[in-house]
Every structure is written in C-alpha cells, then in structure tokens.
Amino acid sequence: MRPRKRAESHVHAKLSIVTATTIVRGLPPGPPFQLLQMVRYLRDPYVTLRGFARRYGNLFTVRTARVCVMTGRPDLVKQIITAPVDQYGAIHEPGPARVLGLYGTTRMAGRPLRRDRRLLVPHFQGEALNALGGMIREAAIEAFEGFEPGATIVVREPAIAVALDVILRAVFGADTPQRRQEFRTAVRAFSKGFGSPAFLLLAAMKFDNDNLPPFRRFGVARRRLEELLQDAMQRARTDGVDSHSVLRRVVAARYDDGTPMTDGAIRDNMITALIAGHETSVVSLCWGLYWLHREPRYLQTLLDELAPLGPDADPMAWGRLPFLDAVVKETLRLWPVVTDINRVLAQPMQLGEYELPPGTNIAASSAILHYDPDLYPDGETFRPERFLERRFGPHEYLPFGGGERMCPGSHFSVYELKIVLATVLTRWRYTLLDEGTMKVKRMGGMMTPATGVRLRLDGPRR
Numbered sequence: 001m002r003p004r005k006r007a008e009s010h011v012h013a014k015l016s017i018v019t020a021t022t023i024v025r026g027l028p029p030g031p032p033f034q035l036l037q038m039v040r041y042l043r044d045p046y047v048t049l050r051g052f053a054r055r056y057g058n059l060f061t062v063r064t065a066r067v068c069v070m071t072g073r074p075d076l077v078k079q080i081i082t083a084p085v086d087q088y089g090a091i092h093e094p095g096p097a098r099v100l101g102l103y104g105t106t107r108m109a110g111r112p113l114r115r116d117r118r119l120l121v122p123h124f125q126g127e128a129l130n131a132l133g134g135m136i137r138e139a140a141i142e143a144f145e146g147f148e149p150g151a152t153i154v155v156r157e158p159a160i161a162v163a164l165d166v167i168l169r170a171v172f173g174a175d176t177p178q179r180r181q182e183f184r185t186a187v188r189a190f191s192k193g194f195g196s197p198a199f200l201l202l203a204a205m206k207f208d209n210d211n212l213p214p215f216r217r218f219g220v221a222r223r224r225l226e227e228l229l230q231d232a233m234q235r236a237r238t239d240g241v242d243s244h245s246v247l248r249r250v251v252a253a254r255y256d257d258g259t260p261m262t263d264g265a266i267r268d269n270m271i272t273a274l275i276a277g278h279e280t281s282v283v284s285l286c287w288g289l290y291w292l293h294r295e296p297r298y299l300q301t302l303l304d305e306l307a308p309l310g311p312d313a314d315p316m317a318w319g320r321l322p323f324l325d326a327v328v329k330e331t332l333r334l335w336p337v338v339t340d341i342n343r344v345l346a347q348p349m350q351l352g353e354y355e356l357p358p359g360t361n362i363a364a365s366s367a368i369l370h371y372d373p374d375l376y377p378d379g380e381t382f383r384p385e386r387f388l389e390r391r392f393g394p395h396e397y398l399p400f401g402g403g404e405r406m407c408p409g410s411h412f413s414v415y416e417l418k419i420v421l422a423t424v425l426t427r428w429r430y431t432l433l434d435e436g437t438m439k440v441k442r443m444g445g446m447m448t449p450a451t452g453v454r455l456r457l458d459g460p461r462r
C-alpha cells in the first residue's frame, strides 16, 4: 500500500471529529517540524508564514522550538484580541524572565495584569507625551547632524542613537549628558549579554543555571542597570527633577487602594519598556526612511505637507498631519517589526472549528493579516494613501498587538516616528543607495532591513 502524504496522515492522526458539524479536537494542520523550515522561519518569518497560510489555510500550526497555532484571519484575530482577561495565562519561560525580570507585566495574567497595566499605561500616552516632542526633535538633530555632504549614512546607526536617547530621557528620566552616558554603557552591556549566541542558545534550550558563564556575565550587566534605575527612582522621589519622564510619573502613581507599585515591579517594567521600545523604534525608522526615498513621489507629498510649518514647527502640529500619519501607519503595516503576538491559553478556546485546550500557544500574525488582499489590495506595495481612504479596525491592523497586552508604547512610538521623520526630512536631502528589493535579516531578535538602509547625504534642505 502506498504511504499517504505525510502532512495529511499527520493531521488525520491528530484529529478526532467530535460532532458531525464543525468542532474539531486537536491542532489545525501545519508543516511538520523540520530543521530547514525552522531556519527559513527564523530568517524570513514574513514570507514563511504567508507561505504556510497559503498552503494550510489561514489557521495552522507551526512547529519550531515550540508548537503554536497561528492565524492572520481578521475574524479570528478579533477573537484573540478581544478575549476576556482570564482567557490567557502568563508565559513562564526562564529565558525571557532572566532578561525582563519576575515582577513586570510580561509575567502577569488575568486581573493582576489589568491592575498593573492600568497604573502604567496612561503614563506612556496623552498629555505627558506632548511635552516630549521638543526633546525627541533635539535627539534626532544630534544623531543626524555632523555628516558631511556626500557621506554615506547607514540609517540604523543614527536611528539607534535617537531611539536610545529618547527612551533614556523620556522613560528613564536621564536628564543630564553624564547620566545618559552611564545608562548607555549599562544598556550596551545588558543588550550584548542577552544578544550573545551562547546566551540565546542556552535560553532556547531552557537552561536555568545562574552560574553558566553567559548567564553570569549577563547577571552582572543587569545588576548595573538595576542600580542606575534604583538611583533614578530615588531621585524621582526626592527632587522630582525629571518631571516629564514616565519613570517619574509611575513612581508617583497609586493603585486604587492608595498603595504604590513596588520598586521591583517598576524596575522590571522599565527594563521591559527599554527592550520592547528600542529596537522596534530603530527598525521602524529605518523602514520609514527607506520607503520614502524608494518612492520619491510620496517623499514629495510629505515635504509639501511639512513645508508650511517649517523645520522648527511645534512638534504637536507635526503629530496632527494626515499624510505623515499615513506614512507612519503604512511603514508599520508593510514590515511589522513584531510578526506575531503570542498568548497561552489558560481556559479552553474554540478558534475557528478547533477546540483548543488550556496550555495551547496561539498567535495572531500581523505578517499575514497586513497582506490580506481584501483589506490591503496590492499589499506588497508602499501606498500610504490607503490609510487616508479607509479606517482599519484593531483586528485589521496589528503592529502594536491588541487587547489586554497591547503595546503601551504605541502612541509614544508613532509620535516619535513622526517627529524624527519630520525633523530629518525638513533639514536634509538624501539619495537612497540601496538598489533592488531590500532583504531582511534578524537582529536583536527582530527583523530589520539587511543593509541598515544606506543613504547618501546630498546636503541641507533649503
């Protein structure tokens, strides 16, 4: 007898049809684990995930280091992001805990998660944000000035400087050059520690021994960062100097019962914001400058919109410009830095026709959703005007995730991107040096344009 196709027999072995209608126990179909496939997924999750969705349908199971049920179908994405707070548990893996700590929101679930987020998230948004515009512009000018006309700029480098500077000032409240320098050194050692191949390998294999050299070295770096944060919290309590910083406001905030957040929780949440908010902003800025120089007609439309306000405009006025808003949204749609948002079920969930048990990992994939031809016709093309032509619901546009865990930095980073783009483009003229289709590569756990985006500085914009 001829063997049946592998994927098919695998799926059938797993499924047991419970009713004659639609409910199915077991996992949706998907590719069997293969090392080559895992390497492909790690190298280019965008193409790989869309390939899986085409082959297996838009609800499928991926088997890499862990097993995860994924979808990019708008109705299922909606179900995932609107599920009640008790639907999901916290992801308790030792690797992320070592980096992000034990007391931040990433380790929480259910009502405690909601309570802590209610205390934290407002300080990343609203009024407080408006006050940071001038500082973001200053950081952008410092990072992008000083190049001679004709110089080749690898955008990733000044982008790293801006994003770190903005987080150090706006989130940590590092208000003097000396404090920023101390933080920068500590952050560099911290990032180097958890980005090293040895650390990543041991963490992926779920080793949990502090004495292993990569973990020991990282521990030293984390403690240094914790010391600096502890000092910053102390200063925030006593002299209130950095009154606009997120840290300052979180230190002063109180839960409904009048108690403050513990120092350990504040510290771990600030470290999480640093990790979650730094590389994401760097990559988004690289893509924004890439697309605008790759599609000069959009650059011109944006310059026409910016021109009446001038290079020293009130940053809040930039924040309100519709075409600039559309450019930022389209940039985040086309190459979402975080390709899928993950949850682990604490309660059973019926997703599509599948009844999934507690403990199942599920994910909503922006890499698939953002290319849905019904929502985004011609999805491979950079077309900012699609965001002027229609509004997209939270389940149709997912660069910042959604629901109870949605990125608290979403307003912050959109505002930052707008100000940095407006600052740089109203001051300098560039030519894109990268030709052909831009490839992506994984860096610091995220996908980034492979060349870092190379621009030639043509001179000041008059």
Ligand code: HEM
Residues within 6 Å of the ligand: 105, 106, 124, 167, 171, 269, 272, 273, 274, 276, 277, 278, 280, 281, 284, 337, 338, 341, 342, 398, 399, 400, 401, 402, 403, 405, 406, 407, 408, 409, 410, 412, 413, 414
């Ligand atoms: C373009 C920039 C950014 C992108 C694309 C981005 C995207 C995301 C995404 C997709 C998530 C997961 C959400 C979910 O699971 O539903 C997330 C989580 C998070 N982001 Fe962002 N982010 C960005 C910038 C920032 C910034 C600037 C900050 C802080 C200053 C920040 C802080 C966080 C934190 C703390 C979490 C974890 C939330 C939790 O699990 O409770 N992010 N981000």
